[in-house]
Amino acid sequence: LLVIGVTIWWNIKSDTEKSNLMVSAHQYEKAIEYDQNNSDAWMERSVSYNKSGDFKQGFEYLNKAVELNPTSHLGYRAWIRLRKIRDYDKALADFDRLDSLTPNFVDAPWGENIDFLRGECYFGIKDYRKAIDLF
Template sequence: MRIIIVCLLICFTSNVFTQNCDAYKRQGEIKKYEACKKQKEAYKFYQFTKEYQELLDEAIQIDSTYDNAYWAKSIAYLKSGDFLSWKPLIDKAVELNPQMHLGYRGWCRYQFFRDYKGAISDIEEYERIIKDDIGYCQNGDYHLLIAKAICYKAIGEKDKAIKIIEDYLKDNDEESDLYNYYHLGVLYFERGDYNKALSNLEKQKESNNLADNRYYMAMCYKKMNNTNKYKETILEAKKLFEEGYLLNDPYTHHYDKVYLSQIEEEINKSKRFNP
């Protein structure tokens, strides 16, 4: 299911303007139709090229209320780390069409800036506007409700984060995505409820086996004084890490990510425990 969702996101990103241009014409919005066609020309060029940006500037000159051109311009700045240039462009896109861009901005505020309160504000406002399923983040890794839960955890509201994830899983248990049970398991671990933590980490193991997940399973066993399982599981975590089974994002680090240094440090500690 998740693979299908990601494919749809990719297709949506690449085809949205082809689909929308004629719609503007049918609605009698000729300026937006012309701006949309100009934007399509920009997609012949790499996002970081001068030609790409200039064609989008021309689209905005045709219709200064055409939100997609501001959004498209912002992407290159976001990917290059020029956040000062990204912010006014995405803000303009949101101002012109919040239903289209608010959820995206909320995700970016979380993913790239760790602006947890800002992300919560955007996602919750997006929920009020949509009044239905608010969908997934741009890369398809998380439903936006899970991203919101992580943000609540980050600002110290762990009980609220747990409730958001558990409520989501009640209706979406079979579509558990990549990391939902993992983050829920980590939350319960941090709460000191190791049985619930293990239960969720086991579910994560069944759906998407990760070094990070195995690390927290080992830490649960350690807290529960199950020395044999602790030693066995922390070694499994290192093996999975070396094989590339881990939380991974091409642009940023996932929340609750575990690093090899943490695993190796724990392996050294485990050698001091006798069965």
């Protein structure tokens, strides 16, 4: 009976709903098969690569997530660029772009104040005055 219920559910759901279910089940490749525009699937697919230091592969997936939904994924990409790669210029560009997309709102990529993170970027490129202003 359970199999019949699951089959009926599966048959009435859209590909987007199936894709979201696959993301929640950590089946990112399958999620992308169902919905190429599921930015969360692309972002989550990037995580294991970025955690293991394979940023080339990780950023192929992450860049697609940012392309599809920049407001949701720019903060993560900027954070990875800042904290893992130490690419301060690109991280700063991502933080600035995110901030421009969310006016009248203080962003907090990965729970950290965006201005503080931008300050770290300026510190990294040795613009200490700008860093202090943002801190």
